[in-house]
Amino acid sequence: MTNRRKIIVNIATSADGFIARPDGDLDWLTKRPPPKGFYGFSKFIASIDAKVLGRKTFDVSVRMGAKFDAATPHYVLSRQSPPKSLPPGVEFVSDEVGKFAERLRSGEGKNVWLMGGGDVIASFLDAEAIDEFIISVIPTFIGSGVPLIAPRHCEVPLSLSAVTPFPDGVVQLHYVVQKG
Amino acid sequence: MTNRRKIIVNIATSADGFIARPDGDLDWLTKRPPPKGFYGFSKFIASIDAKVLGRKTFDVSVRMGAKFDAATPHYVLSRQSPPKSLPPGVEFVSDEVGKFAERLRSGEGKNVWLMGGGDVIASFLDAEAIDEFIISVIPTFIGSGVPLIAPRHCEVPLSLSAVTPFPDGVVQLHYVVQKG
Numbered sequence: 558m559t560n561r562r563k564i565i566v567n568i569a570t571s572a573d574g575f576i577a578r579p580d581g582d583l584d585w586l587t588k589r590p591p592p593k594g595f596y597g598f599s600k601f602i603a604s605i606d607a608k609v610l611g612r613k614t615f616d617v618s619v620r621m622g623a624k625f626d627a628a629t630p631h632y633v634l635s636r637q638s639p640p641k642s643l644p645p646g647v648e649f650v651s652d653e654v655g656k657f658a659e660r661l662r663s664g665e666g667k668n669v670w671l672m673g674g675g676d677v678i679a680s681f682l683d684a685e686a687i688d689e690f691i692i693s694v695i696p697t698f699i700g701s702g703v704p705l706i707a708p709r710h711c712e713v714p715l716s717l718s719a720v721t722p723f724p725d726g727v728v729q730l731h732y733v734v735q736k737g
Numbered sequence: 738m739t740n741r742r743k744i745i746v747n748i749a750t751s752a753d754g755f756i757a758r759p760d761g762d763l764d765w766l767t768k769r770p771p772p773k774g775f776y777g778f779s780k781f782i783a784s785i786d787a788k789v790l791g792r793k794t795f796d797v798s799v800r801m802g803a804k805f806d807a808a809t810p811h812y813v814l815s816r817q818s819p820p821k822s823l824p825p826g827v828e829f830v831s832d833e834v835g836k837f838a839e840r841l842r843s844g845e846g847k848n849v850w851l852m853g854g855g856d857v858i859a860s861f862l863d864a865e866a867i868d869e870f871i872i873s874v875i876p877t878f879i880g881s882g883v884p885l886i887a888p889r890h891c892e893v894p895l896s897l898s899a900v901t902p903f904p905d906g907v908v909q910l911h912y913v914v915q916k917g
Contacts, residue, residue: 574754700890710880717906726897
């Protein structure tokens with residue numbers, strides 16, 4: 558049996574569970590000076606070779622100056638048509654999520670980073686296509702915002718696999734999704 | 738200078754940050770067999786000698802068979818008039834939150850447990866009257882529900898003072914509220 562690629566959500570939330578302010582603003586996150594080691598991020602990046610994200614998250618990434626390269630495919634899930642010009646390595650996908658996830662998982666390669674946002678995470682949960690969550694909890698309440706998961710899942714049991722506190726008060730929670 | 742009583746929120750949330758389902762249901766929490774030691778709860782209980790809660794949280798407590806005793810006052814914040822008959826030790830309070838918090842803090846005694854819910858927590862945050870948060874993160878997503886804090890606070894910076902993982906996957910995050 559070969560190891561299947563895992564689909565992993567790696568995302569930051571406020572201490573009250575939001576991934577962005579109601580208007581998508583990430584100031585509470587981006588204004589923090591990241592500590593040396595950047596929360597183990599480079600190790601994570603080395604473990605993946607593809608990224609999946611929703612259209613809104615893609616637009617935010619572009620606005621924030623994200624770099625794209627042909628070596629690491631970015632799959633943007635969207636029912637809308639793509640912009641005329643796309644950065645290298647970016648592919649718009651309108652497939653049904655379950656089929657797309659199965660195609661990813663059965664393909665060759667490292668793991669897949671499911672970047673968000675909440676709608677895409679919910680769609681992948683619906684398709685039972687998320688293996689793990691790595692949630693970096695930022696020590697700030699923001700009071701309202703975009704939830705980690707678009708509201709339709711009544712219960713997803715998790716198994717805690719690691720807890721890593723960082724000197725600046727960020728706590729990284731690593732969960733494996735329990736399969737029903 | 739004498740030590741002032743601290744006002745501490747000690748509450749459980751789902752892994753996606755909710756304190757109850759939209760209808761107030763706590764099944765995802767109460768159905769879990771608590772581990773030996775009950776998440777350090779008895780030590781916490783020994784550190785407090787008063788409880789503050791909102792009317793809805795009080796009603797849920799009564800429904801869930803909570804015990805009240807005259808030795809530990811329960812202050813129920815409510816603008817409505819109290820029921821005709823109250824359990825021993827229960828007092829309804831309609832004071833302005835800042836004044837009430839100051840009265841609590843300047844009184845004699847151990848610390849005060851601010852039990853919730855989200856509206857009361859938000860009111861106390863408005864009055865800069867919360868010292869610490871102890872959040873027990875349950876390893877389950879519930880997808881939607883009652884937020885930890887009623888949505889009106891744009892930013893509350895926290896300082897992480899402890900992280901305690903438990904064998905059943907619950908992670909207890911202990912934060913001190915940073916004063917502006």
